[in-house]
Amino acid sequence: MKNHNNNNLQIAAREYIIYFLVFILLIVLRRPEAIFHPEFWAEDGVFWYQQAYKIGFSSIFMPENGYLQSISRLVALISQPFPLSFAPAIFAISALTVQVAPIAILLSKRFEDIIKNKYARIIICLIYVVVPNSFEPNINLTNAQWHLSLVLFLLIVSDSYKHSIIEYTTIIVSALSGPFSILMSPIIIFEAYNKYKLMSINKYIIALACTFIQSYFLIVSMVKTRSTENLGASIKSFATIFVNNIFIGGTFGRLGKPFILSIDNHVYVFFVFLFVLIVVAFILGSKVYKEFLFFSAAIIGTALVSPMVSLTQPQWPLMETMGAGDRYYVIPIIAMNIGFLVLAFNKNLIIKIIGIFMLLIFFLSAPFNFLYNDSPYKNIGFYREAMLFYKSNPGTTMKFNEAPSGWNFYLIKK
Structure with missing residues (x-):
């Protein structure tokens, strides 16, 4: 019997590793140059690296866009002992590690009791990996906070009966990377209230403490930075x-662009259709799905109230264009498609057919949206500039270009 159990554990571990590696491969294949020819992107150089280089450890306490962004600051500090030419690769590998973390949690034993159907968890991971309209957060340290928000959510809603320094550290870094812990605070309080008699609530206390810290920085600096x-x-x-x-x-991704032009006069019909599907999924979904939908609604609601799409033009008209500020939509898109999965698993035949149909559209469109060919990531020759900087004399000031076009930063050689 003992040998039989050991064999089952070995098979489960082997399956876990295979699925995990396949999902990592899919993420990398969507934009392989992010790993094989990494470049700084936007805030990567202008804020994270430049300020870590100039200021050092104290840069970690500097808010940006109204809140702390600890993961980006930490990676920038970690990269300092290495030559500048290594920094984009360190950023990219760190971003990839963060991006695959939700998959690691979903496929782990801690989620077996929450989503009992293993194949449902695999489908959710696949939705997460191939989600369209999502180039901004893909292997991107500046936008790694969006993936960390999912890590935080999964750790909060899952059961944990053992104290773990790794788990606590992950919660702290996740909660102090972006404003998401603030949006998630009702869920944190709800989960703590329901579990305080059953298990330690240390992780909820830690998460709420981080929420208060982020709230303080948001109140103090938001007006100046948004x-x-x-x-x-x-x-x-x-x-x-x-x-x-x-x-x-x-659902359609870039295949839907021609379709968008033809539905302008019927946009309310499609909005109501989407709204009804989500409401039905909310009613039929599990407690965790309801919490995730609440979190997704909080994200898109906050994004609409205080977006960062343009500093010079009215923002909502710009946000109507598919792909503009796509980081704001990735988690709501994932929530929507998981909602379709909820419908597909329902026993009511009509609801099941609608759910399966919507998922089929998503997965049949996925191959056409898989590669980020139209993304503005380009090789701008940062490695050559970094090598010149490495060979320069102390006191030399150099300008470094980064993607997207127009972003650059300066360093003075120490």
């Missing part, structure tokens, strides 16, 4: 953003 440009809000713009970027962008 865009003050007019939103350009309207009811039609609201519906169009949801339809174009979440419903069509999250």
Whole structure:
């Protein structure tokens, strides 16, 4: 009997490793140059690396866009002992590690009791990996906070009966990377209340403490760092953003762009259809799915109230375009497609057919949206510039270009 159990554990471990490696491979294949020819992206050089290089450890306490971004700061500090030419690779590997972390948690034993169907968890991981309209957060340290928000959510809603320094550290870094712990605070409180008699609630206390820290920085610095440009809000713009970027962008991806042009006069119909499907999925879904949908709604709601799409133009009209600020839509898109999975597993035949149909659209469109061929990541020759900097004399000031076009930063050789 003991040998039989050991064999089952070995098989389960082997399956876990195989699935995990396949998902890592898929993530890398969507934009292989991110790993094989890494470059700094936007804030990577301008804020994280430059400030770590100039200021050192104290840079970790500097908020950006109204909140602490600890993961980006930490990786920038870790990269300092290495030559500058190594930094983009360190950033990329760190971003990839963060991106695969939700998969590691979902496939682990701690989620077996929450989502009992193993294949449902695999489908959710596949949705996460091939999600369209999502180039910004893919293997990108600046946007790694979005993946860490999923890590935080999964750790909060899953049961943990053993104290773990690794888990606590992960919660702290995740909660102090972006404003997501603030949006998640009702879920943290709800989970703590339901579990305080059954298990230690240390992780919830730690998460809430980090939430208070982020809230402080948000209150103190938000006005100074967020865009003050007019939103350009309207009811039609609201519906169009949801339809174009979440419903069509999250199912058809780039295949839906021609379709968007033809539905302008019927956008409310598609919005209502999406709304009804999500409400039904919310009613039928598990407690954890309801919590995830709440978190997703908080993300898109906050993004609409205080977006960072433009510093010079009204923002909602820009957000109507598929792909504009796609980081805001990735988690709502994942939540929507998991909702379709909830419908597909329902016993009611009509609901099941609708769920399967929507998932088929998503997965049949996935191959056409797999590669980020139209993303603005380009080889800008950073390695050559870094080598020149390495050979330069102390006191030399050099300018470094990075993607996307127009972003650059300066370093003074120490």
